[in-house]
Amino acid sequence: MTDQATVAPVGTRRVRTTGWLQEYGVYLAVAGLLVFNLLFTANFLSTANFRTQLVQAAPVCVVALGMALVIGTEGVDLSVGAVMSLAAALVPLYLGYGVVPSIVVALLVGLAAGLFNGFLVAYVGIQPIVATLALLVGGRGLALVIAHGRLVEVHAPAFRALGTDDVLGVPISVLVAAVLAVVVGLLVGRTTFGRRIVAVGGNRSASTLAGLPVRRVLLGVYAICGLLAAVAGVLATARLGASDPADVGLLMELSAITAVVVGGTPLTGGRVRVLGTVLGALLMQLVRATLIKHDLPDSTAQMVQAAIIVVAVYAAREQSSR
Amino acid sequence: MRPSTTPRAADRAAAETSRATPASAARTRRQLLAGVLQRQGAAVVLVLVLATAWVSFPRFGGADNLRDLALQSSFLAVIALGMTFVIITGGIDLSVGSVYALGGVLAAYGSRWGFLGALALPLAVCGLIGLVNGILVARTRMAPFIVTLASLLFARGLLLAITNEGATTYQIHGGSAFLQLGRGTVLGLGVPVYLALALCAAGGVLLRHTRFGQSVFATGGAESSALLMGLPVARTKIVVYTLSGLLAGFSGAMTAAYLQSGVTVIGVGTELDAISVVVIGGTLLTGGAGTVLGTVIGVLLRNVIQNVINQIGTLDSNYQSVVSGGFLLAVVVVQRSLARPRAGR
Numbered sequence: 001m002t003d004q005a006t007v008a009p010v011g012t013r014r015v016r017t018t019g020w021l022q023e024y025g026v027y028l029a030v031a032g033l034l035v036f037n038l039l040f041t042a043n044f045l046s047t048a049n050f051r052t053q054l055v056q057a058a059p060v061c062v063v064a065l066g067m068a069l070v071i072g073t074e075g076v077d078l079s080v081g082a083v084m085s086l087a088a089a090l091v092p093l094y095l096g097y098g099v100v101p102s103i104v105v106a107l108l109v110g111l112a113a114g115l116f117n118g119f120l121v122a123y124v125g126i127q128p129i130v131a132t133l134a135l136l137v138g139g140r141g142l143a144l145v146i147a148h149g150r151l152v153e154v155h156a157p158a159f160r161a162l163g164t165d166d167v168l169g170v171p172i173s174v175l176v177a178a179v180l181a182v183v184v185g186l187l188v189g190r191t192t193f194g195r196r197i198v199a200v201g202g203n204r205s206a207s208t209l210a211g212l213p214v215r216r217v218l219l220g221v222y223a224i225c226g227l228l229a230a231v232a233g234v235l236a237t238a239r240l241g242a243s244d245p246a247d248v249g250l251l252m253e254l255s256a257i258t259a260v261v262v263g264g265t266p267l268t269g270g271r272v273r274v275l276g277t278v279l280g281a282l283l284m285q286l287v288r289a290t291l292i293k294h295d296l297p298d299s300t301a302q303m304v305q306a307a308i309i310v311v312a313v314y315a316a317r318e319q320s321s322r
Numbered sequence: 323m324r325p326s327t328t329p330r331a332a333d334r335a336a337a338e339t340s341r342a343t344p345a346s347a348a349r350t351r352r353q354l355l356a357g358v359l360q361r362q363g364a365a366v367v368l369v370l371v372l373a374t375a376w377v378s379f380p381r382f383g384g385a386d387n388l389r390d391l392a393l394q395s396s397f398l399a400v401i402a403l404g405m406t407f408v409i410i411t412g413g414i415d416l417s418v419g420s421v422y423a424l425g426g427v428l429a430a431y432g433s434r435w436g437f438l439g440a441l442a443l444p445l446a447v448c449g450l451i452g453l454v455n456g457i458l459v460a461r462t463r464m465a466p467f468i469v470t471l472a473s474l475l476f477a478r479g480l481l482l483a484i485t486n487e488g489a490t491t492y493q494i495h496g497g498s499a500f501l502q503l504g505r506g507t508v509l510g511l512g513v514p515v516y517l518a519l520a521l522c523a524a525g526g527v528l529l530r531h532t533r534f535g536q537s538v539f540a541t542g543g544a545e546s547s548a549l550l551m552g553l554p555v556a557r558t559k560i561v562v563y564t565l566s567g568l569l570a571g572f573s574g575a576m577t578a579a580y581l582q583s584g585v586t587v588i589g590v591g592t593e594l595d596a597i598s599v600v601v602i603g604g605t606l607l608t609g610g611a612g613t614v615l616g617t618v619i620g621v622l623l624r625n626v627i628q629n630v631i632n633q634i635g636t637l638d639s640n641y642q643s644v645v646s647g648g649f650l651l652a653v654v655v656v657q658r659s660l661a662r663p664r665a666g667r
């Protein structure tokens with residue numbers, strides 16, 4: 001799978017070393033954590049455990065894929081958690097019409113939210129962080145209004161199967177995440193759209209001058225991000241067996257940005273690393289699981305996560321300062 | 323107004339500098355209009371909402387309700403004051419919600435050592451978190467929203483660690499003088515109202531009439547120009563983030579005194595409220611322009627709307643964030659459309 005597309009900077013050896021670390025650090029970290037757990041964590045090497053880890057990482061991974069595209073254009077989407085919550089709130093409303101229509105409605109609303117963000121960024125010219133902040137503030141409130149602030153249990157067996165069943169021994173949510181990762185990987189590596197994302201993020205004015213449809217690219221990227229956030233919202237609802245708009249996707253923007261940045265996509269754009277993003281999501285999940293399995297409390301897990309973010313962004317910064 | 327061949331950065335720098343010094347004659351009429359709308363837009367809306375609420379809801383104008391409104395606004399106003407400084411330097415501080423909650427818990431914890439302990443502990447720790455934010459932003463040039471997102475997590479983690487994973491709520495014992503900071507009243511109004519007013523007045527003077535305030539504007543308006551002029555850009559950033567941490571911690575301490583305990587679950591999403599009210603008050607998120615008075619108006623507007631939603635009663639309280647989000651969006655779009663000719667894009 002073609003995983004990266006780079007506007008390669010010609011650098012000194014030092015830049016190349018840090019660049020290498022930024023690029024492959026996440027693989028090393030995941031491998032290191034796996035080895036550590038195999039050696040020191042009881043009951044780590046079991047199918048059930050691996051399933052749990054993958055299922056828990058799946059929603060973050062799906063959101064992070066969209067976020068990677070947005071960050072590749074030198075943007076950011078803070079509204080992903082709110083979009084997940086919107087999708088979750090809508091699912092039970094339309095379950096009466098069948099499972100497929102309810103999912104379609106949720107996904108369409110996610111797409112619309114993404115288009116809305118993209119419109120603000122591309123056509124109105126608002127900074128991404130501000131444009132998506134409005135939806136972050138309002139989106140969850142809207143979801144809670146729609147759901148009357150309540151948690152609604154979802155009983156439709158066909159819908160719950162999404163969260164509980166396997167296909168060929170792989171949980172459906174993990175399968176969805178994997179398929180989406182491949183699709184996004186192909187999109188970035190093999191299509192004109194992917195090349196344009198990287199170009200727009202690398203140098204927006206040059207892309208405009210070169211006649212690229214910069215605005216349409218931005219619109220598309222935010223639309224995809226919104227759509228994927230809605231997918232994650234549906235998956236999370238299916239797994240929980242209930243629509244919980246107050247809680248679904250809380251702080252998801254943070255987890256997704258972390259996964260992307262840890263995976264080697266710089267916040268300054270111009271580069272999208274899809275496989276790195278997937279591993280970044282896995283890494284954050286593994287860190288959390290490792291701490292929990294060794295009976296370290298949630299508070300410590302949060303502080304460690306904070307430290308990882310700072311270190312990862314610090315490393316990424318070295319490479320991008322030209 | 324300027325030759326179109328001027329590089330954008332320089333153009334922006336010139337525009338921002340002229341904004342930073344209000345007396346500059348270089349302002350065009352359009353800029354003036356934009357400035358007036360930015361600053362007074364929220365005030366006009368506030369007056370309209372106040373008038374409507376006064377007429378429509380008999381209970382709104384009651385002394386009790388207004389007293390409550392002022393008290394509730396004072397906690398957010400103190401946080402938003404720090405946020406105003408940070409945003410004017412072109413940064414953002416997402417950690418204030420967690421730091422606010424942490425400040426409350428630390429104040430309740432420190433109250434066992436008397437008034438000074440209850441005040442010094444949260445200020446020291448929260449100030450330190452702000453200082454670290456500032457140093458990371460200023461010295462390593464990492465994106466402010468990432469640095470402060472990390473400290474959002476860190477502060478919440480620290481809070482959980484000292485409260486036994488959120489299970490312990492420290493109480494402030496009834497006789498403590500510290501309680502006066504939140505529950506005391508002077509001339510019928512709560513002490514936090516006076517404190518918030520005093521802090522905002524001091525902040526306004528600091529921003530408008532001191533050398534430090536000028537370098538805050540210059541840093542956000544055109545960082546490279548500020549550097550070239552020899553302004554202490556890094557130090558300015560470190561100070562504003564420290565200030566933001568201190569103020570959030572202080573607001574948390576006041577809240578703890580008001581609630582008589584260090585509640586662990588407060589402050590989630592408060593950073594969004596603070597950012598919204600600052601932006602609604604006319605401070606540009608791109609940095610370089612803003613006022614403390616605007617922020618105070620933004621806080622009042624937010625809380626008056628919330629109060630009205632509560633008065634209606636049948637309305638879901640979640641409409642509050644929908645209204646906030648919509649208002650934020652409207653303000654940003656208006657700001658953008660007014661700024662468009664100036665930014666030359």
